[in-house]
Amino acid sequence: MIKIEHMKKEYSNATPLKDVSAVINDGDVISIIGPSGTGKSTLMRCISQLEKPTAGKVFIDDVEITDPKNNIDQIRLKMGMVFQSFNLFGHLTVIENIMMAPVDLLKQPKQEAYNNAMRLLRMVGLAGKADNYPDELSGGQKQRIAIARTLAMDPDIIFLDEPTSALDPTMVGEVQSVIRDLAETGKTMMIVTHEMAFARSICNRVFYMDEGGIYEDGTPDQIFEHPLKDKTRQFVQRLKVLELKAGTKEYDFRSVVSEIEQYCRRNQVDIRLTYYIQLAYEELVQQLLISRLNTQVDVIIEYSTVEKRAVVTAKWNGPKFDIDSISDEPSFIMINGISDNISYEHKESDEQANQIVIEMSQK
Ligand SMILES: Nc1ncnc2c1ncn2[C@@H]1O[C@H](COP(=O)(O)OP(=O)(O)O)[C@@H](O)[C@H]1O
Ligand SMILES: [Mg+2]
Secondary structure (H helix, E strand, C coil), rough: CCCEEEEEEEEEEEEEEEEEEECCCCCEEEEEEECCCCCHHHHHHHHHCCCCCCCEEEEECCCCCCCCCCCHHHHHHCEEEEEEEECCCCCCCCHHHHHHHHCCCCEEEEEEEHHHHHHHHHHHCHHHHHCHHHHHHHHHHHHHHHHHHCCCCCCCCCEEECCCCCCHHHHHHHHHHHHHHHHHHHCCEEEEEEEEEHHHHHHCCEEECCCCCEEEEEEEHHHCCCCCCHHHHHHHHCCCEEEEEECCCCHHHHHHHHEEEEEHCCCCCCCHHHHHHHHHHHHHHHHHHHHCCCCCEEEEHHHCCCCCEEEEEEEEEECCCCHCCCCCCCHHHHHHHHHEEEEEEEEECCCCCCEEEEEECCC
């Protein structure tokens, strides 16, 4: 079991990990997802002690490996790392690459290390390449060798940092298939990947990283189907978000309309849906709300590039809004005609108590 307590990692001009706590159980296969630069690699490097956290503690089976008084050489050997860039030794053959660490560091007899390396080569489907040099292999084959080399140390936990990102698309599948087999053996694994379907299919847990830490930790079903938090949802549905403020002093209707147009063009929203989004904005926000409310309205436009759906949300502070007072207006009837659903909600406790949500899709 790995326990992380209040881990922080600070660089001179970035603090990717602000305060991370988590427990990783034996046999967990954790997919780490999130936008680039959110500390996914840093998290794995700090757990595996390739880097020293600025603050906080990491325990492995109740031994604090961040405590300099503890000798962690043995524990470190039990943590395997697979990188995007393979890192094989070019002057050694495939079998020598795999045998090196077990012989040098674990003092395994050569014959035993050889037998074990051959077993692992068969497992990754490359027994025939034992005597080749890395240069003679494709990227997918190199990465399978790198995985075999990591397994030769019989690690208790394996960290894989974007193991397929450097590969030609035709070779992603063969590497994923080796990783999938590995995940099924019950090894504890953490894997950073941008391949969402793969991430989802092999793991029992997902860390979505954002805002300096593990922003949401859940089952694959939760994270991919019912995320609890906004940013997770935006990420997994690959939502493109545009936030606008209407009704302020600087507010300029024309420039907002053109901003929406550019946003739609940038995200390849189809022409009709672009028109619907603009219409929803003009009729709801401009015609109906701003004139009545005399307050700032925050407008959020979200477009899912996966589902080709758009959601326009208008939020504002103030007393409960009488939605019936606008429901007979031609503007409202028009929005009703183009949308899949319109809902109004008033939350007493919320800062922005009123909210109208319009859902639209590419027909
Ligand atoms: N060795 C380093 N020195 C300085 N800044 C770093 C270093 N490694 C990572 N960073 C910064 O920390 C942040 C997180 O990086 P990283 O963990 O690589 O993100 P991810 O893997 O999620 O893309 C980035 O802003 C990056 O520039
Ligand atoms: Mg990274």
